[in-house]
Amino acid sequence: MTELAFVQDFRHANRVAPPGTVLIRETSSEGKLYTLYAGWAFRYKTLSDGRRQILNFLLPGDFIGLQQHFNDGAAYGVEALTSVSLCAFQQNGLMDLFKALPALGFDVTWLAASQKNVLDENLLTAGRRNATERVATLLLQLFQRAERVGLVVDGAIEFPLNQQHVADALGLSLVHTNKTMRRLLGLGLYRIEGGRLELLDRKALSRIADHDDGALRPVPLI
Numbered sequence: 001m002t003e004l005a006f007v008q009d010f011r012h013a014n015r016v017a018p019p020g021t022v023l024i025r026e027t028s029s030e031g032k033l034y035t036l037y038a039g040w041a042f043r044y045k046t047l048s049d050g051r052r053q054i055l056n057f058l059l060p061g062d063f064i065g066l067q068q069h070f071n072d073g074a075a076y077g078v079e080a081l082t083s084v085s086l087c088a089f090q091q092n093g094l095m096d097l098f099k100a101l102p103a104l105g106f107d108v109t110w111l112a113a114s115q116k117n118v119l120d121e122n123l124l125t126a127g128r129r130n131a132t133e134r135v136a137t138l139l140l141q142l143f144q145r146a147e148r149v150g151l152v153v154d155g156a157i158e159f160p161l162n163q164q165h166v167a168d169a170l171g172l173s174l175v176h177t178n179k180t181m182r183r184l185l186g187l188g189l190y191r192i193e194g195g196r197l198e199l200l201d202r203k204a205l206s207r208i209a210d211h212d213d214g215a216l217r218p219v220p221l222i
Contacts, residue, residue, distance in 0.1 A: 015086045019160075023086070024065055024078040032088055034064040039084030040160050043076045044168070054169040056118050057081070057142060057161075060149050061219035063111040066094075082160045107220035114219070121211075126171050129209070131180045134170040136209035139190055143199055148216040159197035184208075 015034075017023065023034065023041060041058040055076060058064060064078055064086075098105035121141070125134050146157040161169075167177040184190060189205050191198045199205060206213040 013088045015088055017080050017084050017086070019080055019082050021080040021084075022077060023080060023084075024074050024076070026074055026077040028074045032065055033090075033094070034086040034088055036060055036062045036064060037085040037087060040081040040158070041078055041084055042081055042165070042169075043078050045076050052168050053171070054165060056115065056122060057169070059142075059145050060151070061111075062115070063108060066108070066112050081165070082158070110220060122169075131170075131172055131176055132183065133209050134172065135166065135177070135180045135184060136189070136205045137211050138166065138170060139184075139197065139199065140202070140205050140209055140211050140213060143197065143202075144213065144216050149219060156196040156198040159192055159195060 024032065026046065036058050038060055041064070043055040043058065043064075044052050045055060046052045058078070065074070067075060094108075097108070118141070121137070125137050129137060142159075142161075143152075143157055146152060151157050163174060163177050163181065166172075166181070167174045170177065172180070184205075187201075187204075189199070189201045189208075191200055202213055205211075
């Protein structure tokens with residue numbers, strides 16, 4: 001069976017969902033796998049009192065739900081940040097994919113490792129970077145990742161996050177997030193207009209964040 005034919009057989013269904021849709025519910029044992037084709041989403045965990053930590057943001061090309069395969073249910077939730085288009089896969093076919101098409105299995109492993117690298121960077125941000133460095137890092141990371149999948153148009157990317165999303169991702173209060181974003185805005189480092197983000201001085205943001213602003217490796221599409 002060719003790679004294309006196998007992937008077509010591996011696919012279970014296509015799905016379109018509006019903003020706010022919970023794609024994977026915390027502790028759910030449904031075991032679905034998705035490739036995000038269009039739109040933005042985010043992974044999160046919540047405490048019993050409702051406090052939420054956004055673990056990372058998901059962009060087109062990201063593979064969602066793999067961790068469920070190795071746990072008793074989902075250890076996190078996934079919510080659509082914008083309207084999204086996804087391809088759903090049967091989780092019980094994952095081992096067949098690795099056996100039949102090792103190169104494609106490597107792509108899945110690469111995607112998982114890439115997401116782990118994002119989480120490692122997020123841990124460094126939460127543990128060691130101050131508020132200004134955190135916001136600068138997030139803006140750079142998201143712009144780099146959007147750039148990698150061809151989402152930059154006229155020097156700007158879609159930016160569907162509100163300040164609560166930023167606060168939940170960076171472990172800051174909403175007030176502190178607002179002050180920090182206004183400070184960087186006042187320095188002329190970025191601009192958000194009409195729901196689109198433009199980085200006006202990437203070198204300065206990179207220096208503030210102590211974050212590499214180099215081009216990222218292309219994402220394999222499963």
